[in-house]
Each structure stands twice: as C-alpha cells, then as structure tokens.
Amino acid sequence: MSIDVKTAAHVAKLARIRVEDAELPALAQEFNAILGFIEQLNELDVEDVEPMVSVTPMRLKRREDVVTDGGMPEKILANAPEAREGFFAVPKVVE
Amino acid sequence: MSELTRLTIAEARDRLRKGDVTSVELTEACLGAIDRADALNAFVHKTPDIALERAKAADARIAAGDAPAMCGVPVGIKDLFCTEGVASQAGSKILQGFLPPYESTVTAQLRDAGAVMLGKLNMDEFAMGSSNETSVYGNAINPWRAKDSNADLTPGGSSGGSASAVAADLCLGATGTDTGGSIRQPAAFTGTVGLKPTYGRCSRWGIVAFASSLDQAGPMTKTVRDAAIMGAAMMGHDPKDSTSADLPVPDFEAMLTGDIRGKVIGIPKEYRMDGMPEEIETLWTRGREMLADVGAEIRDISLPHTKYALPAYYVVAPAEASSNLARYDGVRYGYRAKLDQGDGVTEMYEKTRAEGFGAEVKRRVMVGTYVLSAGFYDAYYNRARKVRALIKRDFETVFADGIDAILTPATPSAAFELGREMADPVEMYLNDVFTVTVNLAGLPGISVPAGLDKAGLPLGLQLIGRPWEEGELLNTAYALEKAAGFVAKPAEWW
Numbered sequence: 001m002s003i004d005v006k007t008a009a010h011v012a013k014l015a016r017i018r019v020e021d022a023e024l025p026a027l028a029q030e031f032n033a034i035l036g037f038i039e040q041l042n043e044l045d046v047e048d049v050e051p052m053v054s055v056t057p058m059r060l061k062r063r064e065d066v067v068t069d070g071g072m073p074e075k076i077l078a079n080a081p082e083a084r085e086g087f088f089a090v091p092k093v094v095e
Numbered sequence: 096m097s098e099l100t101r102l103t104i105a106e107a108r109d110r111l112r113k114g115d116v117t118s119v120e121l122t123e124a125c126l127g128a129i130d131r132a133d134a135l136n137a138f139v140h141k142t143p144d145i146a147l148e149r150a151k152a153a154d155a156r157i158a159a160g161d162a163p164a165m166c167g168v169p170v171g172i173k174d175l176f177c178t179e180g181v182a183s184q185a186g187s188k189i190l191q192g193f194l195p196p197y198e199s200t201v202t203a204q205l206r207d208a209g210a211v212m213l214g215k216l217n218m219d220e221f222a223m224g225s226s227n228e229t230s231v232y233g234n235a236i237n238p239w240r241a242k243d244s245n246a247d248l249t250p251g252g253s254s255g256g257s258a259s260a261v262a263a264d265l266c267l268g269a270t271g272t273d274t275g276g277s278i279r280q281p282a283a284f285t286g287t288v289g290l291k292p293t294y295g296r297c298s299r300w301g302i303v304a305f306a307s308s309l310d311q312a313g314p315m316t317k318t319v320r321d322a323a324i325m326g327a328a329m330m331g332h333d334p335k336d337s338t339s340a341d342l343p344v345p346d347f348e349a350m351l352t353g354d355i356r357g358k359v360i361g362i363p364k365e366y367r368m369d370g371m372p373e374e375i376e377t378l379w380t381r382g383r384e385m386l387a388d389v390g391a392e393i394r395d396i397s398l399p400h401t402k403y404a405l406p407a408y409y410v411v412a413p414a415e416a417s418s419n420l421a422r423y424d425g426v427r428y429g430y431r432a433k434l435d436q437g438d439g440v441t442e443m444y445e446k447t448r449a450e451g452f453g454a455e456v457k458r459r460v461m462v463g464t465y466v467l468s469a470g471f472y473d474a475y476y477n478r479a480r481k482v483r484a485l486i487k488r489d490f491e492t493v494f495a496d497g498i499d500a501i502l503t504p505a506t507p508s509a510a511f512e513l514g515r516e517m518a519d520p521v522e523m524y525l526n527d528v529f530t531v532t533v534n535l536a537g538l539p540g541i542s543v544p545a546g547l548d549k550a551g552l553p554l555g556l557q558l559i560g561r562p563w564e565e566g567e568l569l570n571t572a573y574a575l576e577k578a579a580g581f582v583a584k585p586a587e588w589w
Contacts, residue, residue: 003465007465008461011461011464011465011468012461014464014468015417015448015457015460015461015464016421016424016441016444016445016448017445017448017449017452017457017460017461018442018445018446018448018449019449027461030458030520031461031462031465033519033520033521034409034458034462034520034521035462035465037405037406037409037521037524038406038409038410038466038475038479039406040402040403040406041403041406041407041410041475041478041479041482042478043403044400044403044482044485046478046481046482046485049481049482049484049485050481050484051477051480051481051483051484052480052481052483052484052487053480054308054338055294055308055483055487055535055536055537056293056294056295056338056340056537056562058295058338058340060337061334061337061341063334072196075196076196076427078194078196079192079193079194079196079427079428079429080426080427080428081425081426081428081429081430081431082431088426088427090426090440090443091434091438091439091440091442091443092439092440093439093440
C-alpha cells in the first residue's frame with residue numbers, strides 16, 4: 001500500500017488539519033514509512049482470532065439514568081476562546 | 096543540594112511523623128531546588144503558593160496524629176493531569192491558557208491524602224514521544240551526563256519531566272502516565288523507579304486522553320518502596336471512569352518482604368533483539384543471576400508475537416488518538432487560530448489544529464485517521480486488534496504455565512543525546528520495543544535501576560507481573576533492587 005499526495009491531502013482533510021500543498025509530498029513519504037512498518041502485521045494469520053474489545057474482561061457498570069452534574073455555564077464557558085451570551089461563539093456557519 | 100530533597104518518600108513520612116522535619120521545610124527545600132534547576136526544564140508550571148498552603152495543612156494534620164502516608168510529601172505532577180485552576184496543557188500549544196475547572200481523580204486522591212503539589216512537569220506533547228522533544232515547552236533535560244561529556248541527554252519520554260525531576264531530587268516522587276512505555280523508559284534513562292499499574296487500577300478521569308485503551312497513570316519514584324506507597328495512594332475504583340476496576344487496593348508496602356524464594360521468573364527469548372547493545376544483554380543476564388541468587392527459579396519462556404507489538408501499537412494508539420484529539424477544535428477551550436476575512440468554521444478547525452498541534456501529534460492523528468477510514472478499517476485497525484488479542488494470549492499462556500513474573504531489559508539503550516533520533520519517527524518508536532507489549536496486554540510493569548553502562552549512565556530492568564498483582568510484582572522488584580544495590584546519583588551540573 002503506497003500513499004500518494006492525493007491520499008495524503010484527503011487524510012489531512014478528514015483529520016481537519018491544514019497542510020500546505022508544498023508539504024504534502026513529505027507527509028506522504030512519512031505515512032509510507034510508518035505504514036511500511038505496520039505492514040508486518042500481514043505476516044500473521046489472524047483468521048480465527050476475535051479482535052480485542054477490552055483488555056480486561058469486564059462488564060461495564062451501570063448507574064441510575066439521572067443528572068449528576070451540571071448547571072455551571074460560566075465554568076463551562078470560562079475556557080472558551082470566544083463566548084457570547086452563554087454560548088460558545090464560532091464563525092458564521094450558515095449564510 | 097539540600098539533604099531534605101534527597102529523602103525518599105518513606106524516609107520523609109517517618110521523619111514527618113516523628114516531628115524531625117515539617118512539610119513546610121521539605122516543601123521549601125524542594126521549591127528552592129526547583130528554582131535552581133531551570134536548566135533541566137523539568138517543572139514547566141511552578142505552584143509555590145499552592146504547595147506552601149498544602150504543606151501547612153499537612154503539618155496540622157500530621158500534628159493531629161491522623162495522617163496518611165503521603166501526607167506532607169512534596170510531589171510533581173505531569174502536565175497531562177488536569178489540576179483545578181492550574182495550567183494543564185499536555186505539553187501542547189493547543190491547550191494554551193486552559194485552566195481546568197476540575198481536578199483529575201488521581202491528583203485529587205493525592206491531594207486528599209495530603210501530598211503537596213509543587214507544580215506541573217514537562218512531557219512530550221499529548222504523551223506522544225520517547226524523548227520529551229515534542230513538548231511545546233522545549234526539551235526536558237536528563238540530570239545524568241555521560242562521562243567526560245557535556246552533551247545534553249534526553250530523560251526519555253513521554254514522562255521526561257517527571258523522570259528528570261525525581262532523578263535530580265527536585266521532588267520526592269512524581270506522577271507519570273504510560274501508554275507504550277512512557278513511565279518505564281524515562282525511569283530507566285534516569286536511574287529511577289517507574290510503575291505502570293494494571294490497566295484499570297488508576298482512574299483515567301481528568302487525565303488528558305491519548306489512547307484510552309492503553310493509557311494508565313503510575314508513580315515515578317526513587318525506590319520501589321516509594322512506588323508502593325505512592326502507587327497505593329493513586330489507585331482505586333472511580334465511578335467516573337467506566338474502565339476503572341472495582342477491586343480493593345492492598346497495602347503494597349506491607350507486601351515488601353524481599354522474599355521471592357520459589358517464585359518463577361520467565362525470560363522471554365523474543366526480547367533478545369538483533370543489534371541489542373552488549374551492555375543491555377549483560378545487564379539482563381546479571382538480573383537473571385541476581386534473582387536466582389535470592390531463590391527464584393528462572394525459566395526460559397516464549398512470547399511468540401512480541402515482534403508484532405510495536406506495529407500493532409502504531410495502529411491502535413494513533414487510531415484512538417485521532418478520535419480523542421478530535422475535541423481540540425478551537426471552540427471550547429485552549430487555542431484558536433487567527434482567522435482571515437471570510438473563513439468559516441471548517442477553516443477555523445483546520446487552521447487551529449495545524450497551528451496548535453506539533454509535528455508528531457499531527458502525524459499520529461493523521462495515521463490514525465487513515466487506519467480508521469473507510470476501506471482500511473478492516474485491513475489495519477481490526478487486524479491490529481486481533482494481533483493485540485494474540486499478544487495478550489502469549490502472556491496468559493505463560494502465566495497459566497506457572498510464571499510469576501517476567502524479566503526483560505527496560506530499554507534497548509541508555510539515554511541518548513537530544514536531537515539524535517528525532518529525524519526518523521520509526522527509529523524513535525523502537526525505544527518502546529520492550530515496554531509496549533505490557534500496555535497492549537493491560538499488565539502491570541515496573542522499571543528498576545540495575546546498573547550503569549560504560550559511559551556511567553543508568554540502565555533499567557523491567558519486571559512484568561500478572562494482572563492486579565502489583566503487590567507481588569513490587570515485592571519481586573524490591574528483591575531485584577536490593578540485589579542490584581543501585582545507589583548512583585547524577586553529579587549536579589545544573
């Protein structure tokens with residue numbers, strides 16, 4: 001599996017990370033080095049192996065479906081780069 | 096250097112209880128040592144006011160005669176732990192300015208036990224790295240230097256600041272986290288002890304997530320006894336982490352008898368790597384002899400899927416990271432890029448993440464995105480999860496055959512010069528070759544300083560235990576520590 005510049009650009013887009021066009025060939029090359037390393041996994045026969053879901057066999061605990069926390073909008077917004085009138089503010093989403 | 100900062104946690108506890116020393120005195124000594132050690136760049140956010148306030152409270156509690164073991168003990172906290180009102184950036188620009196409105200469970204437990212937080216410690220960005228060179232704060236420096244050299248060495252990573260601070264006697268112990276070796280490799284590079292508990296022992300709540308199925312917090316200390324004391328204070332069930340184990344935490348310190356007669360120690364043949372330095376091989380042999388000398392039975396074992404652990408890790412960890420790090424979008428906390436006229440919300444995400452994440456983090460997020468993307472999910476991610484199951488089965492098989500603990504080298508080399516391995520990500524990944532299997536299988540592992548190499552740099556041995564049996568693992572580590580008699584300290588140059 002070899003990653004070309006177009007695939008690298010697509011992955012960057014999916015990850016929502018801006019990568020300048022000039023940097024794409026180097027990025028593709030890095031991906032290929034890492035994926036080349038990962039390719040070793042293909043040496044193994046894993047046909048009848050169940051993929052691991054949880055490293056320690058455990059049943060997830062359940063709790064009452066009730067509100068346990070909340071009612072602190074000021075605290076929640078305190079770290080926002082931009083907040084207005086009790087909301088997180090972002091650039092215009094809808095024209 | 097003040098004698099007080101050189102105390103172990105156990106010694107400090109005993110002297111605090113006897114009234115020989117106060118927590119305020121200990122804390123002031125550590126704060127002084129920290130201020131003189133800026134060259135190590137270990138502490139990146141100092142919290143002297145909080146420290147002195149907690150030290151005073153600890154002294155009152157000790158005087159009242161009802162103080163847990165960690166009460167009054169000054170410790171450092173890895174920057175990955177959220178600490179209320181104190182910068183918690185995970186070594187990243189993208190969390191610049193973030194002041195958590197809450198305290199992580201592990202640091203809350205330490206705080207409630209009376210431990211004194213001195214400040215936050217340097218680390219690789221989002222715990223992704225093995226040399227502390229991906230940090231937004233710059234490199235943390237190892238207090239150890241090779242004989243006849245002034246070159247700066249890495250303290251390892253990702254818990255590089257924690258390791259450097261403990262080795263340089265800036266604090267009595269520190270918290271670390273370990274996703275692929277991030278506690279044990281830095282401990283080995285700095286002549287300190289690092290324990291990664293069984294997955295689920297320490298709550299992950301309030302610890303900035305890297306790879307949630309692998310991440311585990313643990314203590315980094317000067318001795319095995321200290322790891323037992325501090326580890327017990329960090330562990331325990333937490334309803335806020337659904338993967339936290341609802342099991343009692345035993346008194347690990349009481350289990351340190353040093354008697355390991357009849358215990359069966361496995362030596363996995365697959366850990367003998369091509370091109371492994373002879374000194375590592377020799378140290379491993381000596382470790383084996385030391386454990387045999389105190390009555391353990393040594394047995395050769397096989398963990399056949401070992402060589403696939405790193406490739407599986409470099410699928411699973413980036414995949415989980417790409418998902419966990421999706422939250423850094425410039426909306427709710429931390430850094431937001433300056434936007435141009437007409438930029439919409441997508442540009443905001445893309446620019447924020449491009450500017451806020453460093454190169455290694457971006458690389459892993461994108462690799463993770465790729466292995467999870469449509470068409471590749473089965474070929475990469477599901478295959479890696481299957482290989483992970485095989486790696487865990489390897490360990491289950493040897494434990495079922497009667498192995499009590501497994502002895503391996505902790506790292507494939509001693510601490511290396513900063514800058515040496517940054518050019519090649521895959522070469523950097525090889526640092527974790529002996530430690531990463533333990534995370535994939537969810538087991539407890541500990542790195543114990545066991546000797547010096549020709550250049551006078553510390554080397555560590557790793558012991559791997561059965562799940563939930565940290566007490567027994569610590570006791571075996573204690574026997575190894577006593578036999579190795581490692582007492583060397585770095586000469587103060589900083």
